[in-house]
Amino acid sequence: MRRYPAHSYFLQVSLRRPTMSANPAVAGERPGGVGKTSRAEFICLLAALMAVNSIAIDIMLPAFPNMADFYSLSDPNNVQFVLIAYIVGFGGAQIAFGPISDRFGRRSPLFAGLGLYIVCALIGAFAPTFGILLFARFFxxxxxxxxxxxALSIIRDTHSGRQMASIMSFVMMVFMIVPVIAPATGQVLILIGHWQLIFAFMAIMSSLITVWTVARLPETLPESHRRPLTLISIVQAFRIVLTNRLAFCYAMAIAFYFGSLFAYVSSAQQIYVGVYDLGVWFPAFFSGVAILMAVSNFVNAKLVGRLGQRRLSHGALVVYVVLSITLMIAALLGPVPFWLFYLILGIMMPLFGWVVANFNSIAMEPLGAVAGTASAVLGFTQTAGGGIIGAVIGQTFDGTMLPLATGFAIVSTIALLLVLVAENGKLFGAEV
Known part of the structure; x- marks a missing residue:
């Protein structure tokens, strides 16, 4: 594995903190748990914290037509900005919360974030204009x-090695339930009332999670393990990521790959309802793809040790490119039958579980000296970049499958080219 040299004494000092396999102040009272919280409750609590983000995306999809009518949007595609504004805000803030929580501990920044989420959900419920709604969604x-x-930092604070991997796997398994049930929840809320109920539901749900967290989750980063908050450490980490070919190319490949996912999510309601006239069945078909994506994450965890992350992720990306080009050709020839669209989509989307996790791991290979801050930089680059790319694709929707299929083909091909650049023109290489 190629190691990135330390660039300055200041960078080494500012990014270093004492090694901690598991914080003895909070771990160990119950096997796999934290403090007085059992392993099962700890897993469910962290999954709930991570689900706050997924709910804010997936629960909104059935409400798109209602919001477009309420705000009298001249272009139906503009309602997609309800998702895009949220995703860009989410991506941009990742670069800040990592270093902030390393300086001030986990609980205070976590409660600040949850408080902002709750307030903005309430603002969204009563937003008189579309602009104010987008403002609320961004924040x-x-x-x-x-x-x-x-949530990820807390797992790293309290567990290590195989136990950390086990906790993370269970958290992700619980977390992946949310994309399955969130669209149906949104549909039910619209059927029993107005679309504003969705924002009220998010505020209530996140308030309950906040109370649960206050009562049951202790501080996991003691004073002795905290490090100074310095702007230069973030700038240096950006420079290291941007100047390392392997890290930069894989980060950008994920950004383009995410762009196709965000384009699909933001256009899903228009496709399932507008193109294929599925009506109230939209949440069921959307959830079907989400279930396949959850299963693929589990399969990836089983296969990666045997096949290696490069073989698995590179092969999945090649298949994704081939399928996206196939879908584009089908759309060029005429209306794509729903069975064909759903079949291709049902194979393409689960490949995310084989690509993104492994690409992230590969991108982090040369960044060991700045792993924590570099992880935040990579998260920012991928989410914000993918959100912008997804918005560009989503805005081209014209009532047919062609713009989305073309977008899939273009961005996945670019992602493949970036991987080729990173790997010196070779795919499926040996692990390093």
Missing amino acids: QGLGAAATRII
């Missing part, structure tokens, strides 16, 4: 970033 995304970044 709601900022708040949600704290839940994801800090």
Whole structure:
């Protein structure tokens, strides 16, 4: 594995903190748990914190037509900005919450993020204009970033080695239930009332999670393990990521790859309902793809040790490119039958579980000296970049499958080219 040299004494000092396999102040009272919290409750609590973000995306999809009518949007595609504003805010804030929580501990920044999320959900419920709604969604995304970044940090604080991997796997398995049930929840809320109930539901749900966290989750980063908050450490980490070919190319490949996912999510309601006239069945079909994506994450965990992350992720990306080009050709020839669209989509989307996790791991290979801050930089680059790319693709929707299929083909091909650059023109290489 190629190691990145330390660039300055200041960088080494500012990014270093004492090694901690598991914080003895909070871990160990119950096997796999934290403090007085059992392993099962700890897993469910962290999954709930991470689910705050997923709910804010997936629960909104059935409400798109209602919001477009309420705000009298001249272009139906503009309702996609309800998701894009949130995703950009979420991506941008990741770069801040990692270093902030390393300086001030986990609980205070986490509660600040949850508080911002709740307030913005309430603003969204009563937003008189579309502009105010987008403003609320952007800052709601900022708040949600704290839940994801800090939840991952808490796992790293309290567990290590195989136990950490086990906890993370269980957290992700519980977390993946949310994309399955969130669209149906949104549909039910619309059927029994107005779309504003969705924002009220998010505020109530996140308030309950906040109370649960206050009562049951102790501080996991003691004073002795905290490090100074310095702007230069973030700038240096950006420079290291941007000047390392392997890290930069894989980060950008994920950004383009994420762009196709965000384009699909933001256009899903228009495709399932507008193109294929599925009506109230939209949440069921959307959830079907989400279930396949959850299964693929589990399969990836089983296969990566046997096949290696490069073979698995490179092969999945090649298949994704081939399928996206196939879908584009089908769309060029005429209307794509729903069975064909859903079949291709049902194979393409689960490949995310084989690509993104492994690409992230590969991108981090040369960044060991700045792993914590570099992880936040990579998260920011991928989410914000993918959100912008997804918005560009989503805005081209014209009532047919062609713009989305073309977008899939273009961005996945670019991602493949970036991987080729990173790997000196070779795919499926040996692990390093």
